[in-house]
Amino acid sequence: MITGSEGRTAMVTLTPAGSTLARGDDTYHIMTTPASIGELQSVQVWHDSSGKGAMESLFIDNITVWDMQTSQRFLFPCSTWLSTHKGDGRTIRTLKVAPEGEKWLSQYTLPTFSYLLYDDHLLLSVMCNSGVRHFSRAQRLVCCLTQITLWMVGSAMWYGVTAGTDDVLFLDLGVFTLRLSELLGTAATSFMVFLPVYAILVPMFRKQLPLVDQIHSGVLKTPTSLSTWRFTYTTVAWILATLTSVCSSFFVIVYSLQFGAGRSQAWLKEFFLTFLFSTFLLEPVKIFLAAYTKAVIIAPIVCSVTSCVRNVWGMKTGEKQQSPIGIIRKKNKNYGAPEPRVLPPVPKKTDHDPNWTERMTAGRNILVTLMILLIFTGNAFYIGVLDFDRHAYHVRTSLENSLLSGSDEVTTADDAWEWLSSELMSSLHPERGYSGKKLRWLDKQFPTGTNAFRIGPVRLERTTIYPDDPTDIDLELRGHGLYPELMNKQIDAVQDRLSERNCSYNGTARIFVDIVRNGSSACITTVDLPRDAGQAAAMIGLLQQNNWILMVSDTLILRANFYHPDVKLFSTMVITLQYLPGGAAYLQPNIQTFRLFQYETTDDFVQMCFHILFLFFFVYNVLREIGNIRMSGRLYFGSFWNILILCNIGLSTAVIVTFGLRYIRAAAALGDVQRVKGLGIEEFIDISSASQWDTTFKSVLSFSIFISTFCILRVLNFSRSVATVFALPRLIYREALGYAVYMLVIIVAYGFCGILIFGKHMKSFSTFKETSYVLFEMGLGRPFGDVFADDMKRVDRVMGPLYFSTFVLVFITYLMNLVVGMLCNWLSYCQTSDDIEADTAMADYFWNSFRSLLGMRHESQDPDDEAPLPEYFMNETFQRTDAVLQEVDRVTDLMYKFECKERGSTSTDPYA
Numbered sequence: 001m002i003t004g005s006e007g008r009t010a011m012v013t014l015t016p017a018g019s020t021l022a023r024g025d026d027t028y029h030i031m032t033t034p035a036s037i038g039e040l041q042s043v044q045v046w047h048d049s050s051g052k053g054a055m056e057s058l059f060i061d062n063i064t065v066w067d068m069q070t071s072q073r074f075l076f077p078c079s080t081w082l083s084t085h086k087g088d089g090r091t092i093r094t095l096k097v098a099p100e101g102e103k104w105l106s107q108y109t110l111p112t113f114s115y116l117l118y119d120d121h122l123l124l125s126v127m128c129n130s131g132v133r134h135f136s137r138a139q140r141l142v143c144c145l146t147q148i149t150l151w152m153v154g155s156a157m158w159y160g161v162t163a164g165t166d167d168v169l170f171l172d173l174g175v176f177t178l179r180l181s182e183l184l185g186t187a188a189t190s191f192m193v194f195l196p197v198y199a200i201l202v203p204m205f206r207k208q209l210p211l212v213d214q215i216h217s218g219v220l221k222t223p224t225s226l227s228t229w230r231f232t233y234t235t236v237a238w239i240l241a242t243l244t245s246v247c248s249s250f251f252v253i254v255y256s257l258q259f260g261a262g263r264s265q266a267w268l269k270e271f272f273l274t275f276l277f278s279t280f281l282l283e284p285v286k287i288f289l290a291a292y293t294k295a296v297i298i299a300p301i302v303c304s305v306t307s308c309v310r311n312v313w314g315m316k317t318g319e320k321q322q323s324p325i326g327i328i329r330k331k332n333k334n335y336g337a338p339e340p341r342v343l344p345p346v347p348k349k350t351d352h353d354p355n356w357t358e359r360m361t362a363g364r365n366i367l368v369t370l371m372i373l374l375i376f377t378g379n380a381f382y383i384g385v386l387d388f389d390r391h392a393y394h395v396r397t398s399l400e401n402s403l404l405s406g407s408d409e410v411t412t413a414d415d416a417w418e419w420l421s422s423e424l425m426s427s428l429h430p431e432r433g434y435s436g437k438k439l440r441w442l443d444k445q446f447p448t449g450t451n452a453f454r455i456g457p458v459r460l461e462r463t464t465i466y467p468d469d470p471t472d473i474d475l476e477l478r479g480h481g482l483y484p485e486l487m488n489k490q491i492d493a494v495q496d497r498l499s500e501r502n503c504s505y506n507g508t509a510r511i512f513v514d515i516v517r518n519g520s521s522a523c524i525t526t527v528d529l530p531r532d533a534g535q536a537a538a539m540i541g542l543l544q545q546n547n548w549i550l551m552v553s554d555t556l557i558l559r560a561n562f563y564h565p566d567v568k569l570f571s572t573m574v575i576t577l578q579y580l581p582g583g584a585a586y587l588q589p590n591i592q593t594f595r596l597f598q599y600e601t602t603d604d605f606v607q608m609c610f611h612i613l614f615l616f617f618f619v620y621n622v623l624r625e626i627g628n629i630r631m632s633g634r635l636y637f638g639s640f641w642n643i644l645i646l647c648n649i650g651l652s653t654a655v656i657v658t659f660g661l662r663y664i665r666a667a668a669a670l671g672d673v674q675r676v677k678g679l680g681i682e683e684f685i686d687i688s689s690a691s692q693w694d695t696t697f698k699s700v701l702s703f704s705i706f707i708s709t710f711c712i713l714r715v716l717n718f719s720r721s722v723a724t725v726f727a728l729p730r731l732i733y734r735e736a737l738g739y740a741v742y743m744l745v746i747i748v749a750y751g752f753c754g755i756l757i758f759g760k761h762m763k764s765f766s767t768f769k770e771t772s773y774v775l776f777e778m779g780l781g782r783p784f785g786d787v788f789a790d791d792m793k794r795v796d797r798v799m800g801p802l803y804f805s806t807f808v809l810v811f812i813t814y815l816m817n818l819v820v821g822m823l824c825n826w827l828s829y830c831q832t833s834d835d836i837e838a839d840t841a842m843a844d845y846f847w848n849s850f851r852s853l854l855g856m857r858h859e860s861q862d863p864d865d866e867a868p869l870p871e872y873f874m875n876e877t878f879q880r881t882d883a884v885l886q887e888v889d890r891v892t893d894l895m896y897k898f899e900c901k902e903r904g905s906t907s908t909d910p911y912a
Helices: 099-109 113-120 121-128 138-155 182-204 233-259 261-313 356-387 392-403 413-430 471-479 488-498 532-544 602-638 640-677 688-714 720-726 728-758 768-779 788-797 799-832 841-855 871-906
Strands: 003-004 039-047 059-069 072-082 092-096 168-173 177-179 454-463 509-517 520-526 554-564 569-581 587-596
Touching: 003 454, 039 072, 113 261, 121 138, 138 182, 138 233, 138 261, 138 392, 138 554, 182 233, 233 509, 261 569, 356 602, 356 688, 392 413, 392 569, 392 587, 392 602, 413 454, 413 532, 413 554, 413 569, 454 532, 471 488, 569 688, 587 688, 640 688, 640 720, 728 788, 728 799, 788 799
Parallel strands: none
Antiparallel strands: 003 039, 039 092, 059 072, 168 177, 454 520, 454 554, 509 520, 554 569, 569 587
16 A cells, blocks of 8 residues: 555555465566555555465565656655564554655665575575565576586686795684685685676676566557667677587596596595585675675665765756556556455564564664674684794703703702703703714704704803891801802902992993892893803812802792704793702793784785784774764673673784784894804894783783683673673672771781781781781681791790780681671562563574474463553554555445436436
8 A cells, every 4th residue: 555645545455366475676667546645655564464474474575656647756665574483473564665765765675684685695596585585586597507617617727826934824623624715615616707707708697688477468558669779688698608508518527537536535525515515605695795895885885975966966866767568558447456455464473572673773883892892802712822832842841851851859959050061961962963963063052852042152141139127137147047158259259240339341241231130239140151161161160169059038930941953933932040949949940932923925924914803892992982982871881791702802902012012022123133243153142021921912802802702701691690690790889898998907907917016037027018918828828837837936936826816816816707708798689670681582582583484483471460561562453453444434425426426317407
């Protein structure tokens, strides 16, 4: 039923014979009116759902109406379902006419995904489309045949082609690998298929004359004048499709003969997998992206450009247009009897969700947010995978087995010096090879049992920091106590170092920096060992004899750098030696293997694409959260998920900053390597900073991936039971804050008490910082035993155990009180509160959509007789009542005219 500015048409049944409206069709109908209804304004269309199964629902893209007298076109966009179990469950629609300036934009609308597949996907359209949409099934079949043969010949042309040594491995999942050559072959094959099929054949088939078989020949006729003759695109398309298929098949046979039996079978398997992957995964994605690009990107641009052109040339937007079935002339102008009417369906309170539109919008936003989080997380994870070198573990293990053998057996200071001089130096500076021959000078730079090239000499670094603890100073100055090995002469040497008497260049040592750490001066002295095993061992023995390393005050760090030319990785070895009381020694070796990352190779520029994608989503998340903060104000910070999102943004910022610092440090280290002479053997090159930033970047990236993955739960809030768990963090912050204040007061009280009682006798209670650490360990469950308990009992046999037991008792009491209180408040809140952020109706919507996709009817809602009538129910009731009254008025008017005509024919004129 069409409504105009001067009236309405009668209700017309578009399929009076009960014929099926085929999927993807363009159907044409003729409607006659006794008089003009003026400018068209709206169209009311409904569906009686009388079909069975898939025939019960009807999807309408748009309705186009031509006025045959004025040749004016009116467009009524719809792009929705008339169904009781699809979409919003409505079977009646009132469509408004599109503005004059937007009629041509109908081709840029975004219909549903199923409609796109049925009309644009060749293979699915052959099976599901009836072929009435100006593109017959036979034509689609020949296009599918052409597509398959072109895929075969394209796959055969690029089968076995590699990019040589520069072939990039994009993905390696063990059973599946993706290389640059394969990607280029797939792209070339897609281009070979796209150009002939989608750019030539399909448009030519669609340019044929529309089918008019369903229009009655007694009402309309198609003119046959020479002015309406059109080029035979269909014939040319059939010829091109046939020739392309035959030629492609011939070349496929030639390639198969060239490959041989074994290679042909392998190629056929690869082609089959590639074709299925492209047809059922890539092609639907391409169809949807193309439609989305047309609707979202192209439409606004074309609209603005066209409007400017029309304004410049003074063109009118409401120009007359020719109907799609040519120049149509009526032969029979008599008004025919209407077909049986189908009244609009009776509305029901449970037909659909009254808030369906809002829920659809919220559902789309949820899906967009979910996809963004998934893409962001997957991209970040893939960046970490690309940055991870699978050879790093084997290289580091090889260095550890070759250089650090025997280090775990070092227990005393003498053992440490012996291991450094005899075993480590001989491994770092080999003199002979496996055959017993003396190695050349360059070969000596490769440590024994490794493929690593040593960069520069081995460096010894001594850091002198005299402890400022009064207890240790008092005991050490008396020559006994904790460190009996520290003599007065050594103490004077330490004091001389700190007074900078010996912090100068002496030929064997180079002083790099004099810094301040924790309020105490530190003198850092470095010694580069000779590049000969014997000389290096003699230098280490001399340093040991001269007490170069003192107890407590000094720390020895050995540094060595390596380059692995076979895998292009760098390694740093750091061995830390510290003296312990009683002549013991603490030896801690550490080897880090990493890459000095720079954008140089093809693989690096592939990573750059993912880095740019990471920055893009990062900026998007920042702008989106800024918009949410401006909309919500202070309420934004009351949500746990919003705080988690802000933490994710902060970690992403840290990832970007650490990546930049790592890149700068790596560039500086490579610059130092390039500037040195003698292949980097003569001078020590410090690449420890680049190693530290590489480790920091990987750690921060892993935390960022964890938080972003956890944020996915923000949009999967469909269960109230799960939502109650997520409500716990926002309920405990007040209790946790109060508990933290109480515990801070308790720790301060026990800290002051511990300093006054044990501070003069125990280092652990010498300062408030140390005391806080001890109390924290006691709260975590540190047992009252071993040396710690003995020291406390030695100071005071009563106060020591009493101090420990009372603190643990108070801590556990407050902790249990906090946990029990939070659980009680949480359970009470979850049982009585109505603001749990769980959208169960959204879950029902997605579940019903999934059931509809499987062909199952959605679960109906139980009506509530006490609930007020929704607005949509009242509107549809008024529309149906209006349609029924109009039909009654029309029938009454016809009966009145018929009655007047009968009375006029039976009456007699007395003056005749």
